[in-house]
Amino acid sequence: MSIEKFSLEKVLSVHRWTSTLFSFTMTRPAHFKFTAGQFARIGLKAGDDLVVRAYSIVSSPFDETLEFFSIVVPDGAFTSNLQHLQAGDELYLEKIPYGFLTLARYQLPLPQDLWLLGTGTGLAPFLSMLQDFETWHKYQQINLVYSVRTAAELAYAERIEEIAAVFGEGHQGFRFIPVITRDPHAPLHERLPALIGNGALEQAAGLALNPASSHVMLCGNPQMVEDTKEALKARGLTMNRRGEGNIAVENYW
Ligand SMILES: Cc1cc2nc3c(=O)[nH]c(=O)nc-3n(C[C@H](O)[C@H](O)[C@H](O)COP(=O)(O)OP(=O)(O)OC[C@H]3O[C@@H](n4cnc5c(N)ncnc54)[C@H](O)[C@@H]3O)c2cc1C
Incomplete structure (x- = not known):
């Protein structure tokens, strides 16, 4: 996966609903335009590798920040790390959104x-x-x-x-x-x-x-x-x- 396809964004807040459900917000780069219902591809570094998963965007297309709602899958390659997310951490965000559930x-x-x-x-x-x-x-x-x-x-x-x-x-x-x-x-x-x-x-x-x-x-x-x-x-x-x-x-x- 080419890292140039991603921008590095800052986590602004994390809200934990239960031990296996949480939401987080992050900075939204000016180039990242999306239609309500689309998903983003978010990446986390695991050693030299970038592990990437699809995440539907919770936020309004008019919001200045991006919000996501996540499960924690025990032993999941992505969420077993993502669950420890804290404000101030950084995440990779693919520069373009995807999806046709609009x-x-x-x-x-x-x-x-x-x-x-x-x-x-x-x-x-x-x-x-x-x-x-x-x-x-x-x-x-x-x-x-x-x-x-x-x-x-x-x-x-x-x-x-x-x-x-x-x-x-x-x-x-x-x-x-x-x-x-x-x-x-x-x-x-x-x-x-x-x-x-x-x-x-x-x-x-x-x-x-x-x-x-x-x-x-x-x-x-x-x-x-x-x-x-x-x-x-x-x-x-x-x-x-x-x-x-x-x-x-x-x-x-
Ligand atoms: C288009 C699209 C949009 C998505 N949007 C979201 C989102 O907004 N929020 C989110 O939490 N996940 C979303 N997912 C799932 C997400 O991409 C990952 O699968 C999830 O983060 C788990 O990653 P993992 O590597 O820990 O486990 P994985 O190896 O990816 O998944 C392992 C197993 O966990 C279970 N699982 C995976 N995702 C979920 C889930 N969301 N709820 C319950 N069980 C699950 C399934 O049994 C799956 O086989 C989306 C997937 C797609 C294709």
Whole structure:
């Protein structure tokens, strides 16, 4: 990997949500322009090698800094080191962003309702989209569905309400729908494909999934993405290709 493709950025803050989830911010170089939903490639030196991983950008495209939301994978080549990150440390950032999990990919059906379905750190690109005024202008209803295992993993819950208040001021159609899969007492605790199959997700949103008007984005765990895709297809929704179709996805591994 050519080191010239990267700039060296300073870590500004680190916030630890749980022992395996944390967020960090770093400096954003002037050349680094991105669209909400895209990901960055971040590098850490391990001896002479540069270990690089993809990270969805949490921040608004208008922010002066970059924010990321990370898992800690025990023995993971990248995160076993990244977990010790502290303000003042340096990280490599590839100079260009990547990715097509952006609202620009949709032409048809015309936008009416947006469903953002993420597991764990798969929430990240949706936080960026919600910090873009255009998202709020385009859609009459926005459902953010965030599936985690335990309530402690529900990172960003307060920030989500703040973001909705600031970026979606006056917008009446935002629903934040948490799903807590290991808490049988949580209002929604089944896996996303089951919640689509039995209608509970639409009930929580107060809206039906509709092939003629719904844009649905899935991000995170590949098994969730695959199974949810199938559940949506069973409801008549189609994969988005060349601008047409309802479903867009991003797998994290
Ligand atoms: C487009 C894209 C965007 C991504 N954005 C993010 C992000 O915003 N935040 C983030 O934490 N990760 C994200 N990832 C995953 C990230 O690139 C790394 O896989 C992760 O940092 C772990 O790296 P590692 O070397 O420690 O473990 P790896 O060797 O990369 O992964 C080992 C195993 O850990 C598990 N795993 C990996 N990533 C996750 C995860 N995020 N949540 C739960 N289990 C996981 C999988 O079982 C995987 O096989 C993204 C991946 C892609 C392809």
